[in-house]
Amino acid sequence: MQAVLDYLQTHHDRFVRDLCEYVRFPSVSAQPEHQNDLRACAAWLAARCRRIGLDSEVCDTPGHPVVLARTPRRAGPRRPHFLVYGHYDVQPPEPFELWKSPPFEPRLENGAVYGRGASDNKGQHLAHLNAVEAWLATGAELPCDLTFLIEGEEEVGSRSLAGFLEARRAELRCDAVVVSDTGMPAPGLPALTYALRGIAALEITLTGPNRDLHSGIFGGSVDNPAMALCQMLARLRDRRGRVNIPGFYDEVVPLSAYERRQLARLPFNEREYRRFLGVPRLFGEAGYTPWEQRSARPTVEINGLTSGYQGEGSKTIIPAWARAKLTFRLVPNQRPDRIARLVVRHLRRLTPPTVRARFTVGHGGEPYLLDPRGSRAQAALRALRTAFNRDPVLLREGGSIPIVTQFRKILGAETLLLGLALPDDNAHSPNEKFDLGNYAAGMRLGTSLWPELAAVA
Template sequence: MTHLEKLDHHFKEKRDEHLEQLKGFLRIPSISSLSEHKKDMQVAAEWLMDSCKTAGLENLSIDETDGHPVIYGDWLHAEGKPTILVYGHYDVQPVDPLNLWVSGPFEPEVRDNKLFARGASDDKGQVFMHVKAVEALMQETGSLPVNVKFIIEGEEEIGSPHLEKYIEANKEKLAADVIVISDTGMQGPGQPAVCYGLRGLTGVQIDVQGPKGDLHSGLYGGGVQNPIHALAEILASFRDQEGTITVDGFYDNVRPLSDEEREAYKALGFNEEALKEEVGVTELFGEKGFTHFERTWARPTLEVNGVFGGFSGEGIKTVLPAEAGAKITCRLVPDQDPDEIVKKLKAHIEKHKPVGVTVTVSEFDKGKPFITPFDHPAIQAAGRSYEKVYNVPTAYTRGGGSIPIVAAFDEILGLPVVLMGFGLDTENFHAPNEHFHLENFDQGLRVIGDYYYEIAGFTKDELKK
């Protein structure tokens, strides 16, 4: 039997057992953002460590941080073979509003071949798959074709505030040849995708102060600068009518798309009418000269996320407000630096600040963009593993969102990062009725197991970034 045949036999035989085990994991309300669930976080960490031990991982530990703990485990007996570092998280989002759940968020239930529960897709289900892939190979062959290390954290849903410090302090312990993360999605049902890049993020809040208090618009209107008008001028100055960002130097370090990437995106096909219907707009909008995938995956953005100031209650109040403000975020692409972009935003705001007001700019958290070239051997190997199991070509995509800790892995450990996701955009992660399509659970187990063999075919030098 080939290794894929052995994996197929194993997972068919163990499917019901595996689903019951996963349900046990999903019953633990490991909500990292709520202090009342601190004990549940510890219970989830211990459950996961026991599962890793059963799978055959060694040197297991629950490593304390200044927040929730990190689980570490490894198997390092494939002499001369590459090492895969598997990352995931065991914490989940809060469940509000509870009344919208069809079944309890921590009462796993299978309906229409979908497993419903908080964490089913993001990320307990996908972490569980990696553990069970190791277990299957150990039970069927007695060893692994590569060395593996697992690092599973409990704070991803609150921005991984302590993980970067942990990575810095454990660089030797976490040394590997490739990082594999299953916390992303596929291109669509039956359409696997390897995500090879994510946009970074930076944001600011603009506060515009005018008079020391709200003024009567009849007495002072036309004689005192209105902070909302001043803010509107600043916001309007950020982009032209075609969506191009007009901040000086904003595009200076943007890495251009290669011809191969543009062709790969074009080959995915794009249904503009379907997207307009999905989001409820009459027309799409974006930077001139780029396709929708290029705009949302590989081009930087500047978006106004919220505006506040003045009177917004029922009826009208003839007031000239004392202050106004806005929150802005920028999605960044390689090789943009979040700190440099903030400096350019501040310079732009200062340059376009109207008279008669004081403007202050506050910074938000930042995350750097990340990219592993999509022709990298580790990326292409993932594509081959998907194709063997799904029997369709793999899509190579970038993600429009940000996972800041991925950039930290890339920067601190200097390794290629492979985002092998098995979720779907429609699975309501972070929302009521989160679920995981079990056909992707079934096929994903086989993809992960095969990927270990694909990586085993490379030397460590061949995998260097």
């Protein structure tokens, strides 16, 4: 084991260069003009996997390809098999003007790599891959078989993944899935995330007149779709932060006293948090702490709001249409399809007769909950303690990784979420970064984790 750790240390600078090379691909899955960049990125990753001795392939899907890479299989009795999941696609980098340096020209500063995708998720799964390189290069015996499954559609809802898992189910059957795509609550403080929120996304478009109208000539006699939409949206949440949709809370599992105690152990400084986010005051559902609000309670958010003239100066019109993108973060046991139905029904009721409403239900993901006292969770906690040299905490994450539910349903495997991202890594925001200390710790985790997990498999 020491040889593996030494190897990781000796090659650290090269691993940093590799990460920079990886971040250079603008693998933005949401934007069709980047389709070839995604393909090139997948090819780069597969080649790298091959170079370190993995059997790897770029697998076509109806969308962006999946990269599969396996450690060399050994003859003899079946060994434990773990799947390492990650995604090479990234969020759109916009708005460009808020980046201190171009998002796909990675730079090193303050012990971090800056660039879109550095933390979410390229650096995190590359750390695991580097650890495997060290195992193989030093001839140390991995106590298990590993398969890396790195997809290219996570940021757009993993549209092709369920089909892919179904098609390759036999080969992907495993004892557990390991995912490093979540966060740590503070620098140096490792965490096992045992619950995730789900998500339901939808878009509403209100249409009024058949074209933009002169607001002087027609204003007053026809409704304004932008105004109507704002009035409807304003009714979706009350002033105490409760979602105001009939039936929305029916299936919410209340937080247990044990969980509330665990969450209360997490570090939190309201003043710093406020300053870090740049908000004059926090807002959240009354009766819950900020940690609970952002990880264990459901929410409604307006993600985008578009209507009328957005250019310089003024234009005096009544816009022909208005559109909003909405997402709902869900907690166990809310189901995205049911929530989307409730929301559409409610918004239809709120739509005034002066406009027409059209709905597009987007991606959905179910919330997730794992027993943190199970043997695998405990093994993962031991591995985290070794890698970070500090007692890990248990965490619920506010974000969604819908495929975790698919791993459970299709492969029958539970997922261990061992995130390496820091709260200020700026995932999905300008100036995303990945801390090099966490990169190194992630590689050490790839050293301590497999023996611990194999022992309880």
